[in-house]
Amino acid sequence: AQSVAQPEDQVNVAEGNPLTVKCTYSVSGNPYLFWYVQYPNRGLQFLLKYITGDNLVKGSYGFEAEFNKSQTSFHLKKPSALVSDSALYFCAVSGRRGSARQLTFGSGTQLTVLP
Amino acid sequence: DSGVTQTPKHLITATGQRVTLRCSPRSGDLSVYWYQQSLDQGLQFLIQYYNGEERAKGNILERFSAQQFPDLHSELNLSSLELGDSALYFCASSLEGEANTEAFFGQGTRLTVV
Numbered sequence: 453a454q455s456v457a458q459p460e461d462q463v464n465v466a467e468g469n470p471l472t473v474k475c476t477y478s479v480s481g482n483p484y485l486f487w488y489v490q491y492p493n494r495g496l497q498f499l500l501k502y503i504t505g506d507n508l509v510k511g512s513y514g515f516e517a518e519f520n521k522s523q524t525s526f527h528l529k530k531p532s533a534l535v536s537d538s539a540l541y542f543c544a545v546s547g548r549r550g551s552a553r554q555l556t557f558g559s560g561t562q563l564t565v566l567p
Numbered sequence: 568d569s570g571v572t573q574t575p576k577h578l579i580t581a582t583g584q585r586v587t588l589r590c591s592p593r594s595g596d597l598s599v600y601w602y603q604q605s606l607d608q609g610l611q612f613l614i615q616y617y618n619g620e621e622r623a624k625g626n627i628l629e630r631f632s633a634q635q636f637p638d639l640h641s642e643l644n645l646s647s648l649e650l651g652d653s654a655l656y657f658c659a660s661s662l663e664g665e666a667n668t669e670a671f672f673g674q675g676t677r678l679t680v681v
Contacts, residue, residue: 484667495569495657495672496610503667542610546666553666554623555600557610 454479456545456558464564465533473528473561475543485526486544486555487517496542502526513537533565570594571673573658579679585646588676590658592639596671598622598664599641601633604675605654616641617664648680 455478465471477483484503488496500511507519517528526543543558570593580586592599601613603626612625616635627633630648635641645652655677659670 486669488672493674495571495674496659497569498669498671501667501669548666554612554615554625555666555670556612559609 454483454545454547454556456543456556458541458543458558458561460561461559462562462564464566466566467535468532471530471533471537471563471565473541473543473563475526475528475558476524477526477543477545478524479545479547481548484546484548485517485519486546487511487515487526487528488542488544488557490540490542490560492539499528499541535565535567538563538565569671569673571658571660571671573656573673573676575676576674577677577679579681580648582648582650582680584648584680585644586648586678588643588645588656588658588678590641590643590660590673592641592658592660593671596660596662597639598661598670599635599639600659600661600664600670601627601641601643602657602659602672603654604657608654610657613643615664622664645678650680653678653680 457476486501487499502519510516540560544555572591574589598617600615603611613627615623633643655675657675659672661670
């Protein structure tokens with residue numbers, strides 16, 4: 453069965469500093485990887501995805517993520533954090549065949565950007 | 568605004584009751600997904616429909632059922648409700664429902680069972 457681990461429940465970073473939200477995954481075969489963000493009392497919003505090709509993926513609001521196949525990781529990054537980036541971030545994985553094609557989400561990481 | 572509409576936004580009901588959650592997907596999207604978000608279980612996939620047909624089933628209880636109608640809206644029916652069913656229920660939609668495409672989420676229905 454596929455799984456996603458987000459090892460940090462909470463990440464705090466000062467405004468203007470770079471941020472990283474960690475994600476590792478387990479899936480059979482090559483993965484599809486996604487990052488979503490959830491603001492309070494809102495649904496999840498898609499940020500970016502890795503399907504194939506360049507390991508560095510750029511997404512919305514200045515976020516990017518790096519796919520590392522050997523480390524089975526897909527960490528979310530941003531060079532300069534904003535207070536408005538404070539939210540709950542979810543990493544998700546799906547496989548390419550059969551029942552593995554369904555999205556499996558991590559437990560989420562609460563990002564707080566301090567002014 | 569994702570374009571996915573869920574109603575109602577909040578629902579409070581008693582144990583043993585039955586409720587129906589409604590979802591209208593984004594215009595043009597053929598696939599609808601239902602997820603349950605709770606503090607202890609996180610975000611769990613329940614079921615997926617594509618153009619009216621069930622495509623995949625996840626951790627959906629037998630007391631729960633769903634369907635997608637010809638106009639592509641979907642309903643999630645929850646019956647014999649228990650306290651543990653209290654959660655945020657999300658609907659999401661995507662164009663073709665393929666694994667490599669992102670889904671767009673509604674704002675959710677917060678269900679409280681008392």
